[in-house]
Amino acid sequence: MKFGNVVKILLYCYILGILLWFETSEAKTGPKSILLATTTSLRDSGLLDLLIPIFEKKRGYFVKTIAVGSGQAMAMGMKGEVDVLLVHSPDAEKKFISEGYGINRKIVMYNDFVIVGPFEDPAKTKEVKLASEAFKRIAMTGALFLSRSDHSGTHIKEMEIWKSISMNPEGKKWYHETGLGMGETLHVSDEKRGYTLSDRGTYLALKKSLGLEILVQGDPNLLNVYHIIEVNPARWPKVNEAGAKAFVEFMISMEVQQLIKTFGLNQYGSFLFLPGAERK
Numbered sequence: 302m303k304f305g306n307v308v309k310i311l312l313y314c315y316i317l318g319i320l321l322w323f324e325t326s327e328a329k330t331g332p333k334s335i336l337l338a339t340t341t342s343l344r345d346s347g348l349l350d351l352l353i354p355i356f357e358k359k360r361g362y363f364v365k366t367i368a369v370g371s372g373q374a375m376a377m378g379m380k381g382e383v384d385v386l387l388v389h390s391p392d393a394e395k396k397f398i399s400e401g402y403g404i405n406r407k408i409v410m411y412n413d414f415v416i417v418g419p420f421e422d423p424a425k426t427k428e429v430k431l432a433s434e435a436f437k438r439i440a441m442t443g444a445l446f447l448s449r450s451d452h453s454g455t456h457i458k459e460m461e462i463w464k465s466i467s468m469n470p471e472g473k474k475w476y477h478e479t480g481l482g483m484g485e486t487l488h489v490s491d492e493k494r495g496y497t498l499s500d501r502g503t504y505l506a507l508k509k510s511l512g513l514e515i516l517v518q519g520d521p522n523l524l525n526v527y528h529i530i531e532v533n534p535a536r537w538p539k540v541n542e543a544g545a546k547a548f549v550e551f552m553i554s555m556e557v558q559q560l561i562k563t564f565g566l567n568q569y570g571s572f573l574f575l576p577g578a579e580r581k
Contacts, residue, residue, distance in 0.1 A: 334363045335544040338374035339387040340453060341482030343527070346502040346573055348564055355560075356551045362544050368482065370453025378402055378530070381537030385545040386530045387552070389454035389500075394528055403530040408577040409552050410561050411526040414458055416517035417487070417504055418444075418496035426496070426516045433465050435517045440468055443475040445495030449486050450478035454525070459498045462522070487511055500525050502573035505565060526577065529553070553578040 343349050344366065353364045367374070367383065371390035377383045379402045387409065388394060397403050416426060416435050424444040426435035439446050448470075449456045463470055470476040477495070479486045483503040490497040491511045504515065529552050534542040551557060558576035565573035 333361060333544070334365060335385060335541055335548055336365050336367065336383040337385050337387060337548070338367045338369060338377045338383040340371055340374065340389060340527075341368045341484065342389070342453075342455065342500045342503045343387060344368035345482065345484035346500075346506045346565075348502070348561070348574065351560065351564060352552070352557060355557075356548060360547050360551065362547065364548070370449070370451040370456065370482075372452030372454075372457070375402070378532045381532060381540060384532055384541040385548050386532065387527060388530070389525055389527045390457050391526060391528070393454075393457065394530065397530065401536055402533055404533050405531045405546070405549055406528050407530075407549060407553050409527050409529050410558075410574040410577045411524060412501045412572070412574045413518065414455065414498055414523040414525050415501050415504060415515045416496060417490070417499050417511075417513045418516050419494045419512065420514055421494075422516055424496070429517065430520065432462050432498075432517055432520045432523055436462050436468070437466050439475075439496055440466075440470065440473075443473075445493055446470065446476050447486055447490040447493065447495045447497040448476065448478050449483065449497075450480050451482070453483075455483060455498055455500060458523070458525070462498070487513065502565070505569045505571055505573055508569070527574070 349366060357363060371388035372393060374386050374388050375393055375397050378386050378397065386403065394406060398406055416432060418426065424438040424442045426438055429435050429438065448459060479489050481489065483499060484507055486497055487499055487504060487507055491513050529549050531545040531549060532540045534540045558578050561574050561576045565571065
């Protein structure tokens with residue numbers, strides 16, 4: 302056998318051995334990438350830009366983040382397309398768990414929703430304390446309202462408020478549906494001088510670029526809680542169970558909860574989120 306052929310055979314065996322080593326190694330440790338479906342509000346706030354690199358460095362995983370509305374995130378989880386969810390739509394989350402699509406649901410943090418709008422406040426919403434009263438005034442005056450209309454946690458909360466006053470705003474001239482994430486909807490609201498419902502974190506993160514102010518806040522009905530959920534590996538065997546579990550443990554750890562507590566205080570002068578792992 303020619304020397305060149307021997308080298309080729311040896312090289313082939315070496316490459317084959319490397320590939321087999323990688324396969325057995327991955328079988329033992331699990332894939333080192335995680336698919337996270339989360340909300341546009343968390344993306345726009347910048348919190349994940351702080352936390353994910355820390356997790357990747359500590360645990361050796363690579364996290365791919367898909368930022369959509371909570372409804373879309375759970376739809377992806379129902380198809381086994383992602384490994385873990387970080388969302389804020391409690392009723393839909395409970396249904397997701399009860400139908401067997403998710404496990405290990407944990408509170409990570411919370412903030413609140415706020416109604417923001419132009420400084421001139423044509424509907425005089427600043428005079429009321431309840432979101433439902435503010436929505437009534439917006440509807441009665443025909444003041445422009447911008448809705449995300451994307452089945453996100455924010456959109457679901459908005460629709461709950463309209464329902465509480467027996468109002469269906471869809472199709473009204475003053476009611477515009479953006480179909481966009483929170484950051485984009487805030488910018489459209491600013492451009493059109495309209496009202497919208499926002500989570501506090503995204504609004505504060507973008508406040509300097511907006512001509513909008515918080516007009517209604519502090520309504521107990523506007524509490525906004527974020528949970529993390531593992532997609533059920535018993536239902537979807539290809540889900541990265543070890544990676545999802547590691548990310549859940551990281552997000553509710555004391556270290557991360559402290560980072561959440563202080564995130565944004567120096568830059569924005571106010572909390573964007575409050576740690577919630579110990580909240581019942």
